[in-house]
Amino acid sequence: MIVPSRTPTLLKDAKDNGLDWSDLGGGYWELASGPFTLYVAEIDIVAEREDDDLLRLFGQGKNARWRLDASGPNKSERRRR
Numbered sequence: 001m002i003v004p005s006r007t008p009t010l011l012k013d014a015k016d017n018g019l020d021w022s023d024l025g026g027g028y029w030e031l032a033s034g035p036f037t038l039y040v041a042e043i044d045i046v047a048e049r050e051d052d053d054l055l056r057l058f059g060q061g062k063n064a065r066w067r068l069d070a071s072g073p074n075k076s077e078r079r080r081r
Contacts, residue, residue, distance in 0.1 A: 001038060001039070001040050001041070002040075002041050002043055002058075003040060003041070003042060003043065004042070004043050004044060004059060004060045005042050005043075005044065005045075005060075006021075006029070006040070006042060014031055017034060018033055018034070019031045019032065019033050019034050019038070020032050020033045024039075026045065026046060026049045026050070027041060027042040027043075027044075027045030027046035027049055028040070028041050028042075028046065029041075029042075043055060043056075043058055043059040043060070044056075044059040044060060047059050
């Protein structure tokens with residue numbers, strides 16, 4: 001599962017379902033104790049650690065502003081032209 005970060009809601013859901021977190025390092029986690037093992041990757045941490053520009057596009061880190069700027073003018077800016 002790919003997530004921006006481990007949020008309080010995600011942590012609570014895992015706990016409520018009896019899942020145990022194991023830190024695999026570098027933004028990767030293993031959730032065990034359920035019917036199957038689930039692997040979790042925190043996008044921003046993994047992208048920085050692996051210097052992955054493509055993955056950064058899906059995160060919420062420092063490149064989020066670049067995505068907004070690169071997507072072009074918003075509706076109000078288009079009307080002014």
